[in-house]
Each structure stands twice: as C-alpha cells, then as structure tokens.
Amino acid sequence: MTLLTSPSTQIASAPPQHSLALLRVYAGYRLLLSVALLSMLVSPTARELVGHLNPGLYLLGSLGYLSTALLLLVAVLRHWKFSQRGLFAVFLVDITIIALLADTSGGMSSGLPVLMVITVAASAVMLSRRILATLLAAISVLVTLLDTVWLILRGAQDLNGLLPAGLLGLLIFAVSLLVQLIASRLGRAEALARSRATDLHQLQRLNEQIVQHLQAGVLLLDDRGQARRINEAARRLLPLDRDRPLAEPTSLATYSPELAKQCRDWQLSGEHRPEPFQVNQDSPLVTAHFLHLGPEAVASTLIFLEDHRPVAQYAQSLKLASLGRLTASIAHEVRNPLGAISHAAQLLQESADLQPADQRLADIIQQHSVRVNQTIESIMRISRREPPRPAPIRLAEWIPGFLQRYQALLQEPARIDFHCEQPDLTIEFDPENLRRILGNLLDNALRHSKMAGGNAAARVEVHTDPATRQCLLDVLDRGEGVSPHDQPKLFEPFFTTVTEGSGMGLYLSRELCEINRASLRYRRTGQGESCFRITLSPRGFR
DSSP states (O other): OOOEEOTTSOOTTOOOHHHHHHHHHHHHHHHHHHHHHHHHHHOTTTTTTSSSSOHHHHHHHHHHHHHHHHHHHHHHHTTOEEOHHHHHHHHHHHHHHHHHHHHHTTGGGGTGGGHHHHHHHHHHHHOSOHHHHHHHHHHHHHHHHHHHHHHHHHTSSOGGGHHHHHHHHHHHHHHHHHHHHHHHHHHHHHHHHHHHHHHHHHHHHHHHHHHHTOSSEEEEEOTTSEEEEEOHHHHHHTTOOTTSOOOSOEEHHHHOHHHHHHHHHHHHHSOOOOOOBOSSTTSOOEEEEEEEESOGGGOEEEEEEEESHHHHHHHHHHHHHHHHHHHHHHHHHHHHHHHHHHHHHHHHHHOTTOOHHHHHHHHHHHHHHHHHHHHHHHHHHHHTOOOOOOEEEEHHHHHHHHHHHHHHTOSSOOEEEEEESOTTOEEEEOHHHHHHHHHHHHHHHHHHHHHHHSSOEEEEEEEEOTTTOOEEEEEEEOSOOOOTTTGGGTTSTTOOSSTTOOSOHHHHHHHHHHHTTOEEEEEEOTTSOEEEEEEEOOTTOO
16 A cells, blocks of 8 residues: 655645645654654653653654654655545554553653644644544544553553543544534635635636737836836837837836827826827827826826727728718719810811911820829729728738739839748738739839839838738839928828829828728838838738
C-alpha cells in the first residue's frame, strides 16, 4: 500500500490546500515534540518523570518518533502529497508511540496520554473522511483505557487511574466531534469563498475581454493625469505599439498632445464639445469623451475614443443624398442646352464657308462642350451612386490583374510597378469602387510623371502599418507634386491643376473610399515622390 505519492502522481482523494498547510505545521510540531520527549529522558531534572518503568523501551520509542518526524518533515518540504490513508497512518503511528511512551512512564500519572487530544484534533481537521477521524478517536480512547487496565494489573497504577482515563476518553471524543463539526463548516465556507473567488476572477476576466474588444477606445487616467489602462481599440485609434504593454503610468501627452489638451480644457471648464483630431496624418479621425470616476478630489478619469469615420460617413451620405438630387436636376437642365451648343458647333465645323479663325472658335466650343459633358457625367454618377457591395479582395492577386487590364486600355505605353509585402493580405472592399479609385489615381500619377520627366511611370505598393496594423495602399509617382498651398483644396470638387482635368476624379475617389470605410490622403515621401495613400483595415480586423 502506497502511503506517499510524488507530486506528479494524481491522487483522487488528496486533501485541500489548507490541509497541506496544516500538515506542515503538524510536521513541525511532531519534530519539536519528539525532541522534547527524548531530551526529557537525558535531562537530570526530568529523567524521573518519563520512562522510569522501562527506560530502554522509552528510548526506543522516542528515537522511532524522532525518525518518523524527520521523515514526515522531509516529505512535506519536498511537496509530497498524502492520501487519506497516508494521513490516517501518520496519526495512527502518533497514537501508538504516545501510548507506548505513556506506558513506560506510568500511564495517566505521567500526563503523556493528553498529547493524544492534539493528535485527534489534528486528524479531525485534516481528514476529510469523518469516519476515519472518528475511528482514530475511538482507537485513542481504547488504547488509553487498555493501557490503564494493563498498568493496574501489573501493579504500576491503582484503580483511581480509571477515572482520569475515562474522562480523557470523553474529552477525546468531544474534541474529535467538535473539531469535525467546525472543520466541516470551515470547509464549506472555504469552498464557498473559493467558488466566489473563482466567479469574481472569471467575471473580472470577462470584463477585461469585453473592454479589450470594444470598438470604442478606453483609457483610464489616475488623479495625476497618467494613463494606467488602455484597450486594443485605443491602441489602434491613437495609434500605439500593440506589442509593448503599458508597464507603468504614462503621460497622456505622450500619446496625443491634442487629446491631453482637450482633457485639460474639460477638467478646467467641466464642459466638452467633441472635436475630431488626428494623432498623425495616417491615423483616423478620433473624437474623445471624458467621464469622472469617484470623488472629484481624487477622481480618476475615463476617456472614451471613437472612430469619427462612421459618423462622417453617415453625414456624408446624408449630404450626398440631398446634393445628388440637386446636382442631378441641375445636370439634367444643363445637358439639354449643352447638347444644342455641341450640335451647333458640329454644324459650323461642317460648313465649307467657315473661316480658319471661326473654325478655331468652333473647335474651342466643341472641346469645352466635351469637357462640360464629362463633368456632368461625373455628377450624374455620384448622384446615382449605390451602396457599396464589399467582397473579400486578396490584394497580391487582384491588383496585378487590374494593372494588366488597365495598361491594355492605355493609348500609349506606361510603366507601372507593383510591390506587396504580405501575399495573404485580404481586405473587404467593393471591387468596382476599387477599380475606379485606382484608375483615377493612376491616371493622375501617369499624367504628372510624364509632365515632369517625359516618361509615364507609377508604382503601387501594399504594406501594413506596424503601429496600427492597418493596410496601406500607396500610388506613387515622380511628378512635381502638389504645392502646400493647394493641398487643402486637393479633394474639393472641380479643383484641378491641369486644363484638361474636370476636377472630379480625386473628389470621387475620396468619396468612394469613405463609403467603404477607408480614407484617402496625399503625402510626400522622404524620396520626394507624390503619394496618394488609401488606409483601410484588413479583413477580420475591425
């Protein structure tokens, strides 16, 4: 029968964690008690109190008790686990040795049988099976009574020793039953507390998961304005390095000076009017809301960050809906007289009596009629625009096919390079909208690169931002670029820097990006190239 098991051995009846701690205490108690019993035999002042009936047997029992105490202490320190039977054997050994030492010392008169009360009480606490604890109490009482009778029969004790032995037996049974009752109640209370602690831990983990997966960013500031907690959405919106944990409180201005300024203004005035802001030119527009937590004197502040793009998209759709109806009616009214003007210009051009100067004027009329008609067509397309139909697009495969079809339709050869860092990068976008956006951006890139260097060339690059993990689709060219004065008006309708442009391409491209939850911005690269960047989230990242 195995009484001890190694830590790697699974024991179905292993005691709870508090019993293991008590077993360590009891092992220390056994060691001290064994040393004390052995020292009493060799001490000149206490030698007559113990072992006077049989000193040799007392010495043998004391040494056996010391050896078992050392063995138990080593087993406990090495984290060996005891089964219920193993614990029962330990307590049975204690009762046997105490009874043996008491027998060699005169029985009840020595006072050693009282030590069984401690052993029985310890067994009632550490043995989860109450029948085993009661059995140990019964054995203790029986051993005490039998030893008393044996000593009376031997003449080492008189009949008066039966009363203390009987009272000790009653005490042993009372202590065992009382401690069992208390231990049972404490066990149930501990199990309930452990269950409640588990529920609270699970609830805390659930709350943490909910906060981490909220679409709104959440920051918790302490009373000194230092950021102590931040969720994943806030790391994406600010943006922050996801791989670096928030190890210590950090100043809010480190993340965003504008956010820190809005927070200070709110703390001073108590009022806040949300104003969208950007951390950098590639991050999304963000709005912040602030909330006090706790008493204002030592309050913490909770900051909610929201992506402004859905709000802007909804407002834009409302604006375009009303603007579309107005522009469609205006475009329809303009198209009729424009058709008449264009037709009249064609008739003039067919006249044989038309002078060269008049022919030039008719050509100008025809040329600008075509340009106005293109503008009207763009306006009509915007007014008839339907909601996007997003579909999974694997950029490393989709863009090369688009570029091949695009170059086949060009009237003159052009060089367009493509580079993608992640072959598996997939987005959700309306394919038709993406074709129109890239077509407009490549038209501009080829036109301006030819104007600047004489060669029509462009480059398309796809990569991800390591801070925000958003997909970046860049269309680059080596044209002269857009002057800082014109950049604020770059995406306005009808704004153009070339005479043959309608000024609707970039405006239409940005609108198509926004209805697909993306953004389109212009920037200059470190190599002096013009870059139109489309920023969007990879599939499954929102």
